[in-house]
Amino acid sequence: MPTTTLTPRGTTARGTTIALKLLMAVTGLVFVGYLLLHMYGNLKALTGEEGFNEYAEHLRTFLTPMLPYGGLLWIVRVVLLLSIxxxxxxxxxxxSRAGEARRTKYAAVKTAATSKWMRWGGVFLLVFIVWHLLHFTIIKISPNSEKQGSNITQNPYELVVASFQVPWMTLIYVLAMIALFMHLKHGVYSAQQTLGWTGSPKAHARAKTIGLAVAALIVVGFLIPPLSIAFGLID
Structure with a gap:
């Protein structure tokens, strides 16, 4: 008589886990695409005030009059909100399921470090994103007491420069980028694994290399403008 070790309930749980992993992989790749574009935009600060502000305004007028002023930004925000x-x-x-499924001490030790880092690093990044949006998008407050005033909040370049002239602001940003590097390094690799792109030892090694390269590219690109400002190379 044929038997199986999988119960209907176990099969359902496994299917749900696969669906959750796919959801995480796809939404994660959406973020990677956004981060690459956002990084490129931030690097415009190296061209000076006129170039950066022109880029910021272009984001609001892109595809007008097909879209209303700022329409593209709202589409991106909705997609990112749903993704997050x-x-x-x-x-x-x-x-939660991983914690319940661990039955051996070996398995717990093997996955504990990565799991904890991804969990708490992700929470830190989530808090940072909220702060970042409040700082540069929603409230637009300059933490630089020497450069307060209504004009600075209407000038994207001046707001960015004034912000990263404050040491504690730069430190928060650097810490967030360290967390982002670790999250992307593992996350990009895991997304490729979930999508079935690591089926051989060569593909597995390639996926790890891609994860490291993408994480390094994005984080270095994001760090160049604030560190340039902090060290007085941009003012």
Whole structure:
């Protein structure tokens, strides 16, 4: 008589786990695409005030009059909001299931470090994103007491420069980029694994290299403008 070790309930749970991993992979790749574009935009600060502000304004007028002023930005914000909700939901569900599924001390030790880093690093990044949006998009407050005033909040370049002339602001940003590097390094690799792109030892090694390269590219690109400002290379 044929038998199976998988119960209907176990099969359902496994299917749900695969769906959650796919959700996490796809939403994660959406973020990677956005981060690459955002990094490119930030590097415009190296061209000076006129170039950076022109880029910032272009984002609001892009595809007008087909879209209203700022329409593209709102589309991007909605996509990112939906992605972050899906990503966080999938992450917490998977972490919860992983904790319940660990039955041996070996398995717990093997996955504990990466799991904890991804969990708490992700929470730190989520808090940073909220702060980043409040700082540069929603409230637009300059933490530089020497450069306060209404004009600075209407000038994207001046707001960025004034912000990273404050040491504690730069430190928070650097810490966030360290967390982002670790998150991307593992996350990009895991996304490729989930999508079935690591089926051979060569593909597995390539996926790890891609994860490291993408993480390094994005983080270095994001760090160049604030560190240039902090060290007085941009003013």
């Amino acid at each position: 909700v899906g990503h966080v939901y999938a992450a917490f569900k998977l972490w």
